[in-house]
Amino acid sequence: MKMVKVAVVGAGVVGLSTAVCIAEALPFCCVTVMAERFSPDTTSDGAAGIVLPAQFPDIPLERQKQWFKNSFDHLLAIAQSQHSPEAGVMLSSGCQIFKEVPAEKKPFWSEFVIGFREMTDVELKRFPLHTFGQAFTTVKCECSSYLPWLQNRFSKAGGLIEQRIVSSLQDLSSSFDLIVNCSGLGAKSLVGDGEVYPVRGQVLKVDAPWLKHFIRDGDGKTYIYPGIHSVTIGGTRQEGDWRLEVDQGDTRGILERCCRLEPSLTKAKVLSEWVGLRPGRKNPRVEREVVQLQGRQLSVVHNYGHSGWGVTLAWGTALDALGLVRQCLHDLSLQAKL
Template identity: 80%
Template sequence: MRSVRVVVVGGGVVGFSTAVCISEALPSCSVCLLADRFSPDTTSDGAAGIVFAAPFPDIPLERQKRWFKDSFDHLLELAQCQASPDAGVILSSGWQIFKDVPAVKKPFWSEFVIGFRFMTDGELKRFPHHKFGQAFTTVKCECSSYLPWLEKRFRKAGGLVEKRKVTSLQELSDFDLIVNCSGLGSRTLVGDTQMYPVRGQVLKVEAPWLKHFIRDGDGQTYIYPGVHSVTLGGTRQEGDWRLQVDPAEAESILERCSRLEPSLRKARVLSEWVGLRPGRRNLRVERELVLLQGRQVPVVHNYGHGGFGVTLAWGTALDAVGLVKHCLNELPLQAKL
């Protein structure tokens, strides 16, 4: 029996999570991951990596809950074991604050994070322009450590990694099964015009005295303390392809964050970063058959996570494994021999 040849396209957090899950769950598969960029040059690397979510409009909430819970449980386990420093996964406590009371006070993920509660009036006093807040402990995943750690785990499971730009699925016709985790690249790779960039700009600053995250509920302003620095954000510019740092935006980020946490005026800026989140109205985790070189090849898609790649990667990866299993059961016998 020769192993089934599976290729995963994409070297970000979704690609490597999916490649690890497939190679560990299906040892009969020979898994190769292809990407033109790897850590530290992926969009995932710049992500603040704090785990929480906003719902996608047309996906059953139960499915989204499962994605969130599976990812949270996986990362929580890492945060609490000896692999934590290598994997770059830590516990993070703090507040999400709102200028107006939101329509949904308890988000769908509130039952999975630790100690979710509404903030007291006393706690809200330090944020005089905000009327409502949520306090909870979640996990923070630093992809500059987590991606190399996942790659090591993937190679240990027998996976192969190759640096290569894939511009068309036709180039992959010699594989038995394709898993597409190309994020924003799916716009050209599979012609998905629903994909659009959501530009994000952040600063990393030195402020070791800060231990708690603060996130404005509008998603525009946030302060996320990490292992080596504090991430300050941000921007959410849909349809904006600019990858250059905008000095005016950097100034605005620093000003907005300092209003929430005045001590940041004493922080030293370490670096500035811009990335394009893979925006899509609904995340896509599904399978289809594609005609490549006269042969029907199963393709499993796992992309369109927007700003929630780190939050949902492991959960959608497990979903993708289920779809891969379905495809393997339907593969013609010669592909398995």
């Protein structure tokens, strides 16, 4: 069987996860990842990396559950293996706290994380402004280690890396049999998706080795995530904001909010400040499409628009995208026989 040439556009956590899934599962495919930026210069590199999902309005809940379960199980297996330090994947225990009792006390993902339970009144005394909390163990993924580890795994599976700007799918139509679009925010211009918008996120890395447990406010705007080398504190979720420079007002706000939850952070040294633009979308786009490019029909599998949940859902949507790639290849082989 002749090698099928597959282009994966995008080298963030979603792009690399998808490329690894395809290269490892389909050895008759020659997979090339192409992107303008690779680690450590992707949006994923600065992500806090805690594995915790949101619920999207228009995607069947069973599909969302499968995405999360597959991602969680994949990362948990790494966290419990000898690859954990190199891959930057670790278990992380802590709590999510709410000022008001949420409508859903037991969210859909509670059955997949470890040891999910409601917090006791004694535990909540630490947070006098909050009335309800959930304690559990999840996984944290340090993308500055995880992305190079994934890229290495991809290369071992025979994958190719090409640093280039892909400004149009037309550029790839003569060289590839199939395109997988994991371009994140770039999909706005690459495939003209008007539903994609930037969600500006700003976080700080601080030196606070005494902190061992994460704390996340249920509104998602204030969080403290201890990692392997530092503690990530944040954050912002500014929709439609394209600014990439650090905002000192945001820095002060993050420090104030996080110190309110964890007063010992007033003693922590700020190591770095980071800004990234998440690929916002009402729902992630994981689907196949047939497009007409330079007189020939080409299958495109889309996997982008994960907003702030790229790390959380990357492996699950990558497996979904792999299934769509299999469908495309099946159709290609049928066409070849006609």
